[in-house]
Amino acid sequence: MEPVYGTVIQAARLVWRVQGLKFTITGVENLPVTGGAVIAINHTSYFDFTFAGLPAYKQHRGRKVRFMAKKEVFDSKVSGPIMRSLRHIPVDRDSGAQSFSEACQRLKEGELVGVYPEATISRSFEIKEFKSGAARMAIAADVPIIPHIIWGAQRIWTKGHPRKMWRPKVPISITVGEPIYPTLPAAELTALLHSRMQHLLERAQDAYGPHPHGEFWVPHRLGGGAPTLAEANRMDLEEATQKAQAKAARRDERSAPGDPPE
Known part of the structure; x- marks a missing residue:
């Protein structure tokens, strides 16, 4: 029994009802x-993780997904205790060996582990280039990868746009793909996963309904206002460069000698 996880899920469901999500x-x-299985999820919204666990929880009497999330979320005094009580897995992006090992152990123990192969939110709402972590974990633990596509969540809250938390009343589509078994080397398995998730994304978009021309949440490919994948990649690179420079500046400040005595 995990009373905290159950309470969080029920609270989330209440919020979804209030928001009018469909x-x-x-x-x-x-x-x-x-x-065990690796739950591979596309990443378009800050709320993807709240929706990605829903299929397993509803279908299989409360099966829970342990999500891999950046270490900073666990360092927070507010979210940290909750994340640890839900047994999610912290990821230090500068040193990922420990989180990889922990995720593999959880998979071998029969857990579902949620990962974002794109690593960060896709500003274009297309499928970005994948990291190989999902494939390598599946191979190491000898478990399948189950692709998940979430569509519509970007309309509530995504990178570079204001939150629309109160009664957005938007439809949310969650599509679960067929298992992909780890019978290929990591690079080939990653490429296969990318191809499958691209196909699932297009299928989910086709079934979703109208994508209004020019809307920020609609991909450029469908006539929307989102940047192209190439433009989004350039924006990501610029942001990463700025963050690296700021981090280096803070490190230099900490290592600088004190002011000389007068």
């Missing part, structure tokens, strides 16, 4: 009833 979930039969 869920469409397909492909739940692709989730394993027992045993």
Whole structure:
């Protein structure tokens, strides 16, 4: 029994009802009833993780997903205790060996581990280039990868746009793909996962309904106002460069000698 996890889920459901969200979930039969699996999720919103665990929880009597999340979330005095009580997995992006090892152990113990192969939110709302972590974990733990596509969450809160938390009343689509078994080397398995998730994304978009021309949450490919994948990659690179420079400046300040005595 995990009373904290159950309480958090019920609280989330209450928030969703108040917000008027409308869920469409397909492909739940692709989730394993027992045993470990890597839950690979596309990343378009700050709320993706709250929706990604819903298919397993609803379909299989409360199966829970342990999400891999950046260490800073665990360092927070507010979110840290909650994340640890839910047994999610902290990721230090400068040194990921420990989190990789912990995730593999959880998978071998029969847990579902949620990962974002894109690592960061896709500003274009297209599928970005993948990191190989999901594939390497599946191979190391000998478990399948279950692709998940979430569509519509970017309308509530995403990078570079204001939050629309109060009664957004938007439809949220969650599509669960067929298991991908770790029978290929990591690079090839990653490429296969990317291809499958691209196909699932396009299928989810086709079924979602109208994508109004020029809207910020609609991909450029569908006539929307989102940047192209290439433009979004350039924005990500600029942001990463700025963060690296700021981090280096802070490090230099800490290592600088004190002012000389007068």
